[in-house]
Amino acid sequence: MMTLLYLVLGLATFGVLVALTNAVDRWERD
Amino acid sequence: MSAILLVTLIVGGTALLSWPLGRYMKWAMDPDDAGPRRQRLERILQRIAGPLGRPQQDWKLYLIAMLVFNAIMFVVSFGFMALQQHLPLNPDAKEAVEGSLIFNTVASFTSNTNLQHYSGEVAMSYLSQLFSLMWLQFVSAATGIAALTALARGLAGRKEMGNFFIDLQRATFLVLLPAALIVATLMVLGSMPMTLAGSVTASTLEGAQQVIARGPVAAFLTIKQLGTNGGGFFGPNSTHPFENPTFWTNALSMICIILISMGSVWMFGRIVGRRRHAAVVFGVMLVLLLAKITGSVWFERAPTQAFANLPAVEQVAGNFEGKETRFGSPYGSGPLWAVLTTSTSNGSVDSMHDSLNPLTGMMPMIGMWLNATFGGVGVGMINMFVYIIIAVFVAGMMVGRTPEYLNRRVEAREMKLAVLTVLSHALFILVGAAIFAVTPWGRDTLNNWGPHGFSEILYEFSSASANNGSGFEGLGDNTVPWNVATGLVMLLNRYIPIILPLAIAGSLAVKRPTAQSAGTLSVQDATFAAMLLATILIIGALTFFPAAVLGPIAEHLLFM
Numbered sequence: 001m002m003t004l005l006y007l008v009l010g011l012a013t014f015g016v017l018v019a020l021t022n023a024v025d026r027w028e029r030d
Numbered sequence: 031m032s033a034i035l036l037v038t039l040i041v042g043g044t045a046l047l048s049w050p051l052g053r054y055m056k057w058a059m060d061p062d063d064a065g066p067r068r069q070r071l072e073r074i075l076q077r078i079a080g081p082l083g084r085p086q087q088d089w090k091l092y093l094i095a096m097l098v099f100n101a102i103m104f105v106v107s108f109g110f111m112a113l114q115q116h117l118p119l120n121p122d123a124k125e126a127v128e129g130s131l132i133f134n135t136v137a138s139f140t141s142n143t144n145l146q147h148y149s150g151e152v153a154m155s156y157l158s159q160l161f162s163l164m165w166l167q168f169v170s171a172a173t174g175i176a177a178l179t180a181l182a183r184g185l186a187g188r189k190e191m192g193n194f195f196i197d198l199q200r201a202t203f204l205v206l207l208p209a210a211l212i213v214a215t216l217m218v219l220g221s222m223p224m225t226l227a228g229s230v231t232a233s234t235l236e237g238a239q240q241v242i243a244r245g246p247v248a249a250f251l252t253i254k255q256l257g258t259n260g261g262g263f264f265g266p267n268s269t270h271p272f273e274n275p276t277f278w279t280n281a282l283s284m285i286c287i288i289l290i291s292m293g294s295v296w297m298f299g300r301i302v303g304r305r306r307h308a309a310v311v312f313g314v315m316l317v318l319l320l321a322k323i324t325g326s327v328w329f330e331r332a333p334t335q336a337f338a339n340l341p342a343v344e345q346v347a348g349n350f351e352g353k354e355t356r357f358g359s360p361y362g363s364g365p366l367w368a369v370l371t372t373s374t375s376n377g378s379v380d381s382m383h384d385s386l387n388p389l390t391g392m393m394p395m396i397g398m399w400l401n402a403t404f405g406g407v408g409v410g411m412i413n414m415f416v417y418i419i420i421a422v423f424v425a426g427m428m429v430g431r432t433p434e435y436l437n438r439r440v441e442a443r444e445m446k447l448a449v450l451t452v453l454s455h456a457l458f459i460l461v462g463a464a465i466f467a468v469t470p471w472g473r474d475t476l477n478n479w480g481p482h483g484f485s486e487i488l489y490e491f492s493s494a495s496a497n498n499g500s501g502f503e504g505l506g507d508n509t510v511p512w513n514v515a516t517g518l519v520m521l522l523n524r525y526i527p528i529i530l531p532l533a534i535a536g537s538l539a540v541k542r543p544t545a546q547s548a549g550t551l552s553v554q555d556a557t558f559a560a561m562l563l564a565t566i567l568i569i570g571a572l573t574f575f576p577a578a579v580l581g582p583i584a585e586h587l588l589f590m
Contacts, residue, residue, distance in 0.1 A: 027443075
């Protein structure tokens with residue numbers, strides 16, 4: 001169970017990085 | 031004298047080799063000839079990539095493709111490691127790995143860091159080593175080369191930066207794999223093991239039974255060095271006699287550590303069409319590298335303080351603590367490797383960095399703090415690009431002209447993104463080290479107190495943030511807080527310094543080119559080289575000097 005949580009943590013980190021990419025793109029357009 | 035000769039041969043020889051390699055990398059990564067043989071090759075890559083390989087991507091789509099691919103690699107490798115006890119290629123019946131250690135290890139290898147909180151020969155099955163870790167050593171390095179190729183295309187004025195999946199294959203199949211095959215063959219000829227058979231048991235002279243681990247070491251070791259990965263097959267990394275048997279494998283390993291990072295600079299220059307600019311950048315990187323090597327070799331000539339009060343120990347040949355004598359002089363190979371492995375984002379070791387004299391130990395840290403003196407394959411040049419943007423901006427402000435880089439105006443937006451990139455690196459190192467220095471998370475894992483203990487914590491976060499992976503050791507770092515904290519730092523600071531610079535390149539690519547005039551700041555002369563050097567030193571010193579004072583400098587002063 002804990003192992004799965006660490007997998008989710010890793011995926012969430014990639015999610016944050018994708019969100020950062022989108023945020024920079026939006027900032028560029030503004 | 032022997033140390034000077036070794037440095038000259040390794041660094042000078044590799045610098046010479048990097049020129050034709052850069053030319054080859056340009057051909058491999060960004061082909062502009064359409065000969066029939068090359069077209070056939072491209073068709074094969076397109077077929078492998080399928081529909082994913084067709085669209086041309088702008089900077090954002092390129093990054094999203096990169097992040098999604100890396101996330102999938104993270105999940106697959108995580109699965110291999112979590113289930114290794116049920117999977118084949120496990121002749122020594124390795125058990126399941128603990129969750130936080132899997133997270134740390136997979137984050138480490140996905141991010142090209144290869145920080146290891148485990149011993150490979152103890153914890154990992156051959157399947158985990160080959161199809162999880164070694165696979166990641168190829169694709170994480172290829173990701174770095176692909177990212178630099180995209181950045182260079184953007185700076186050359188192309189809004190569409192290529193296709194990530196095609197670039198990834200080009201970097202893997204045309205750059206890394208052929209180089210790895212050549213080097214692995216040389217390593218096997220140099221007495222390195224390459225077998226899928228399990229460990230062997232030997233009887234010692236005293237009659238005891240000794241288990242000797244072995245495995246596909248040559249294959250693993252080769253991409254570990256060429257891809258600036260650094261993760262060892264064995265726990266002691268390249269100090270282990272099977273992972274680095276002789277003086278010659280040691281020399282070849284050092285060449286491999288910096289070769290592709292050096293070639294990346296020339297590839298960048300060829301793609302942006304400014305070879306003289308690339309020569310200036312290469313020169314600045316080389317000056318910084320040689321300064322660190324000189325400092326490292328010089329400081330290591332002093333005897334270690336650890337033996338100072340021992341009776342009947344006479345130290346006349348420098349610091350022998352933590353060195354492998356089969357590699358030669360204690361102030362030759364050890365400090366040279368320490369600087370090379372931390373100037374690039376390699377992180378493999380052929381001596382114990384914890385045993386280096388305090389100021390020698392600071393040189394690897396400086397390498398990781400700057401992270402641009404050749405740096406990781408591809409990404410080292412990206413880091414240098416960030417310093418270039420800052421240098422160009424400051425130089426423009428100093429002479430009262432609009433800053434320009436490669437005929438594109440550098441404005442506030444690009445500058446903000448560049449500063450954010452530099453700050454993120456400093457933030458992860460300094461805040462992480464501060465938190466672990468004052469809490470039991472860090473304090474309870476120390477084997478040394480005072481400045482040396484602080485250096486161990488500072489080194490660990492520097493290594494994680496710079497995606498280096500070497501360890502100062504002396505730190506009990508396989509704990510949940512260390513695994514989670516360094517795992518997050520490795521992942522975040524692998525991709526943030528790719529995302530923001532690619533956004534800068536995307537922003538520059540859509541700007542109208544400016545005309546070259548007498549007032550345009552040249553980026554291919556000695557004045558710019560001096561400006562760039564000063565920018566790097568001032569940013570590095572202002573950011574990290576206070577931390578260095580608390581760690582290695584304080585330790586050095588204690589012994590005076």
